[in-house]
Amino acid sequence: MCGMKLWVAGMWLVSAVTAEGDVPGLSLRELAASRGTRIGAAVNADALATDADYRTVLAREFNVLTAENAMKWAVLRPSRDRFDFEQADAIVAFAEAHGMAVRGHTLVWHNALPEWLIRGNYTREQLMDLLREHIQTVVGRYRGRVFAWDVVNEAVMKRGALRDTFWLRGIGPEYIDLAFQWAHEADPDALLFYNDFVAEGGGRRSKTLYRFLEERLGRGVPIHGVGLQMHLSIDNLPRKRCVVAAIRRFESLGLHVHITELDVRLRTPASGTALERQAQVYASAAEVLRDCASCTDLVMWGVDDGHSWIPHFVDGWGDALLFDAQYRPKPAYHAVQKVLGR
Numbered sequence: 001m002c003g004m005k006l007w008v009a010g011m012w013l014v015s016a017v018t019a020e021g022d023v024p025g026l027s028l029r030e031l032a033a034s035r036g037t038r039i040g041a042a043v044n045a046d047a048l049a050t051d052a053d054y055r056t057v058l059a060r061e062f063n064v065l066t067a068e069n070a071m072k073w074a075v076l077r078p079s080r081d082r083f084d085f086e087q088a089d090a091i092v093a094f095a096e097a098h099g100m101a102v103r104g105h106t107l108v109w110h111n112a113l114p115e116w117l118i119r120g121n122y123t124r125e126q127l128m129d130l131l132r133e134h135i136q137t138v139v140g141r142y143r144g145r146v147f148a149w150d151v152v153n154e155a156v157m158k159r160g161a162l163r164d165t166f167w168l169r170g171i172g173p174e175y176i177d178l179a180f181q182w183a184h185e186a187d188p189d190a191l192l193f194y195n196d197f198v199a200e201g202g203g204r205r206s207k208t209l210y211r212f213l214e215e216r217l218g219r220g221v222p223i224h225g226v227g228l229q230m231h232l233s234i235d236n237l238p239r240k241r242c243v244v245a246a247i248r249r250f251e252s253l254g255l256h257v258h259i260t261e262l263d264v265r266l267r268t269p270a271s272g273t274a275l276e277r278q279a280q281v282y283a284s285a286a287e288v289l290r291d292c293a294s295c296t297d298l299v300m301w302g303v304d305d306g307h308s309w310i311p312h313f314v315d316g317w318g319d320a321l322l323f324d325a326q327y328r329p330k331p332a333y334h335a336v337q338k339v340l341g342r
């Protein structure tokens with residue numbers, strides 16, 4: 001049976017990992033690239049602009065980047081008639097200077113929307129024009145430079161109903177199809193992803209997402225991939241075999257699969273035992289990247305624990321990434337390096 005299981009059940013199918021890797025000194029990006037895959041991180045635009053150590057780790061360890069916030073409406077659209085691409089351009093320029101791919105995130109989401117949009121009392125036609133203009137402008141700007149877009153983020157509820165969002169209320173359910181069609185028109189070569197957290201544990205939730213995607217693919221909606229966010233808590237983890245089963249399900253639809261936002265939060269300050277458990281979880285994710293042909297990208301939602309969103313949103317939790325706040329590799333880093341180095 002698939003679904004979220006308590007760790008205490010000890011029911012993991014995990015790899016046996018030693019904390020200190022007896023692995024080659026290759027970086028994660030070298031190891032991932034040697035397998036034709038990508039390993040990446042969500043980028044904090046402020047840290048990128050101000051912290052040389054952050055930039056060093058980013059360029060050394062990762063070959064794909066996602067803008068954590070810089071490509072969201074709230075940042076790109078300070079007002080109805082103005083786009084602000086400063087942060088997004090800096091991230092894309094850094095990626096290109098360091099031979100990294102870029103995932104765009106995200107064109108349509110119910111969060112990170114600017115007040116002028118939310119409070120604009122726009123008609124359905126006006127909202128469609130605004131959304132079309134946004135997608136065509138943003139995707140068009142980065143045509144050929146952003147290889148994949150999270151076009152729609154978190155639009156489906158666990159039991160299959162569409163999430164009651166600003167876009168659903170303003171345009172109707174067709175906003176999803178339209179967003180993908182407009183993105184495809186703006187960059188026919190970009191891989192267009194639906195991104196969500198509902199399918200983490202496999203089982204019923206991934207079947208919900210499967211049906212959601214199958215229905216739209218059947219209508220010819222240009223969806224090329226599914227992003228599995230994977231924001232995990234050490235106390236409530238999916239079984240690895242269920243995640244793999246879900247990936248196989250999406251693969252059967254002909255979809256690419258990216259793990260798009262992996263972090264494994266621990267109660268803080270994290271104990272040595274918790275860090276070792278975390279390493280096993282990251283090792284399992286690295287095994288998915290290594291062993292599932294349709295899963296080509298594994299992106300962590302941040303570079304280091306000092307720039308993680310989690311402490312700001314989940315009180316008492318954090319220490320969720322591969323590097324600590326001083327950019328020291330944690331057991332999780334060595335675990336990933338060991339798996340990719342085999």
Ligand code: G3I
Binds near residue numbers: 072111261
């Ligand atoms: O930049 C402003 C700053 O000028 C201002 O002083 C401050 C006041 O609070 O806000 C700052 O913006 C914050 C932004 O992060 C940058 O730090 C926003 O308030 C805050 O809401 C925003 O949170 C982001 C959140 O998405 C909402 O957009 C998190 O960093 C980001 O990690 C998180 O990422 C999401 C993915 O996009 C989708 N999947 C879930 C994931 C985690 O929630």
